[in-house]
Amino acid sequence: MAITSPERLWWKQPVCGQEKLWISIALVWCIFITAIMPYWHFFGKQNPSQEYYRVSPVKYGAIVDKFTAKHKVGEEAGIPVVDPPPGDIFIAGSQFVWHPILKLKSGRTYRLHLSSTDMVHGFSVYPMNMNFMAVPDMDYVLTIQPDKAGEFFIICNEFCGGGHHTMTGKIIVS
Amino acid sequence: MEDFRVCPATGLKVHKPAELLIKINAVTAIVFILIGGLMALLLALTKIPAIHLLPSDLFYRFLTLHGIAMLVAWIIFFEAAILYFTSAVLLNCRLAAVKVAWLAYGLMLGGALMAAVEILIGNADCMFTSYPPLQAHHLYYLGVILFAVGAILVCCVFFGTLAVAKHEKTYEGSLPLVTFGAAAAAIIAIVTLAHGAIIFVPTWLWALGVIQHIDAPAYRLIFWGFGHSSQQINVCAMVAVWYLIAAVTVGAKPVNQRVCRTAFVLYILFIDIASEHHILVDPGFSAAHKAWNTGYFMHLAVLASMIHALAVPSAIEIALRKKGHTQGYFEWLKKAPWGNPSFSAMVWSIAGFGFLGGITGVTFGTEQINIIAHNTWRITGHFHSTVVAGTTMSFMGLTYIVLPLIFRKEVAFPKLAKFQPHVFGVGIWTMAIFMMFSGSFGMPRRHWDITFSDAAFSIPFDQTAMMALHIFGVGAIIAVIGGGMFVLVSVATLLIGKDIK
Structure with missing residues (x-):
């Protein structure tokens, strides 16, 4: 029994056929699912970005403010709306808002810089349900190509303080 | 010899100081599951849109407390009891360093209470993860550190007891499989708690103002070496408990101990590295790094779980067939002791951990799939399957064995106890x-x-998902009732249960 010492020479007991078969199937399956991740990485079209840079929250805030001032076309719910050309675009999570609101064009390629000016935030695009982390000290660059027009909301899905549930944002694709 | 009594049921020599420590740790665990369960009820009633009970600040506060009370206090106090049981009791041995074991208990209790009080008075609305730069009061971090130091001492006492048993020759040959599994859990625990020390000590100093800055990405990496690895202790302890319950309830004997023990070694070697799946959609780590740690190594730990997934049920089937339930493929399953709450809790635990928790965990641990699962409620559903439907269920099953064996009381309200695992199981699965x-x-x-x-922006959330919140709520309430039944039976057994001579 499992609660008493095993019989002598337990390590010499041969593994029976059924156990061997099960372990073999499990091992093959484990190797298969291990291979999926690199396979998708090379042949799939939707992988987490590997591009990131160190940036202090203060500096990132300044970059976003400059970007916002340059491309501002209006305001919605007190949040500035920007209409930038394809290329580098910026979004920041700050307690408790995602800013600015981005106007993007379907089919164009953007380098979306994602970071936080204070706490750790979760960047969740609704209703597409894609999720990335916005971590202070890190500029996370996601290369994106919107392929559908419409309004997409951003939900913060990492707890970032008392007003966490009010933290939303928007991306408008035309 | 007056420190020992002989168990009339098993003939085992039981070291009385060890017995007392098992009792006190188990009782403390049950107190914390009561606190955590009360929080769970309030949180679920807030999550149901039609009720939305708590204000937001209390919701986050109680969510933090729920995490600490359940994931840390309930589970680890119970694991301390398991470590003392599988070493001193199963090996017929005295517990090494009884005073150290009491010191460990004091540190754990003090630490847990300190953290809990800081949370309740509003000084630590930071969740279980406490990601900087979100800062809690320094006493909160100190509480976690004291708890972790106590837990490390528990592991030291456990290994000390193994050494004493070997030296005093209280058992022959190799360690029993259950003790071996507990030893694997204790090794994982030490690695895990070391991660906790590496990250919580600087964070505590940061909260005190001694250190100026905690690097957020580095914290996330090392924290998960503690935060997730502590769940790997649970996996390992839970599997050891499956073997224990199967042995006690139906006399199950694993087909091949070499296979089972190899699987435990796989856990020790590979399971901790798998914790990196928490940072799959984080900046700061290359794809090669993520794929190596979460792909290759995680799946060797998964292989270990797959091995136990055959070894435990096959041992049960063989034992039941030997009792004469040999008709057809499934007579053994029909004639299994379903009325025994230990047995039924174990079956719920195996099925819940394997089919709900394990499969979802392996899936979400894939980099690309993690994009659509990370920090959504899918993750919460996953770890309630592993830690609650899996670990907690198995610990409940073990409690029904420990009550007569160590507390020497007949389980009170046996009818209620009989249904308890099923109520809790249905609730937690639905939830x-x-x-x-x-x-x-x-x-x-x-x-x-x-x-x-x-x-x-008032985002119009999908109506199907909103409706599912109500079904979740029903499940959660059933689970709380099941949990309440567990606490009621346990406490009633202690207070009014008939003594077993």
Whole structure:
């Protein structure tokens, strides 16, 4: 029994056929699912970005403010709306808002810089349900190509303080 | 010899100081599951949109307390009891360093209470993860550190007891499989708690103002070496408990101990590295790094679980067939002791951990799939399947064995006890499945108001996912009732249960 010492020479007991078969199937399956991740990485079209840079929250805030001032076309719910050309675009999570609101064009390629000016935030695009982390000290660059027009909301899905549930944002694709 | 009594049922020599420590740790664990369960009820009633009970600040506060009370206090106090039971009791041995074991208990209790009080008075609304730069009061971090130091001492006492047993020759040959599994859990625990020390000590100093800055990405990496690895202790302890319950309830004997023990070694070697799946959609780590740690190594630990998934049920089937239940493929299953709450809790645990928790965990641990699962309610559903439907269920099953064996009391309200695992199982499965269902629509975890009534944009959340929240709520309430039955039976057994001579 499992609660008493095993019989002598337990390590010499041969593994029976059924156990061997099960372990073999499990091992093959484990190797298969291990291979999926690199396979998708090379042949799939939707992988987490590997591009990131160190940036202090203060500096990132300044970059976003400059970007916002340059491309501002209006305001919605007190949040500035920007209409930038394809290329580098910026979004920041700050307690408790995602800013600015981005106007993007379907089919164009953007380098979306994602970071936080204070706490750790979760960047969740609704209703597409894609999720990335916005971590202070890190500029996370996601290369994106919107392929559908419409309004997409951003939900913060990492707890970032008392007003966490009010933290939303928007991306408008035309 | 007056320190020992002989168990009339098993003939085992039981060291009385060890017995007392098992009792006190188990009772403390049950107190914390009561606190955590009360929080669970309030949180679930807030999550149901039609009730939305708590204000937002209390919701986050109680969510933090729920995490600490359940994931840390309930589970680890119970594991301390398991470590003392599998070493001193199963090996017929005295417990090494009884005073150190009491010191460990004092540190753990003091630490847990310190953290809990800091949370309750509003000094630590930071969740179980406490990601900097979000800062809690320094006493909160100190509480966690004291608890962790106590838990390390528990592991030291356990290994000390193994050494004493070997030296005093209280058993022959190799360690029993259950003790071996507990030893694997204790090794994982030491690695885990070391991660906790590496990250919580500087964070504590940061909260005191001694250190200026905690690097957020580095914290996330090392924290998960503690935060997830501590769940790997649970996996390992839970599997050891499956073997224990199967042995006690039906006399199950694993087909091949070499296979089972190899699987435990695989856990020790590979399971901790798998914790990196928490940072799959984080900046700061290359794809090669993520794929190596979460792909290759995680799946060797998964292989270990797959081995136990055959070894435990096959041992049970063989034992039941030997009792004469040999008709057809499934007579043994029909004639299994379903009325025994230990046995039924173990079956719920095996099925819940394997089919709900394990499969979802392996899936979400893939980099690309993690994009659609990370920080959604899918994750919450996943770990309620592993830690609650899996670990907690198995610990409940073990409690029904420990009550007569160590507390020497007949289980009170036996009819209630008989149904308890089924009520809790149905509740927790419903709850976890509908958490994952809502999460697949992108419903965020740790979120007070999914209607976004105070937000800049009131996002019209998917109605199907909103409806699932109500089914989740029903499941959660059933689970709380099942948990309440467990606490009631346990406490009643202690207070009014008949003594076993």
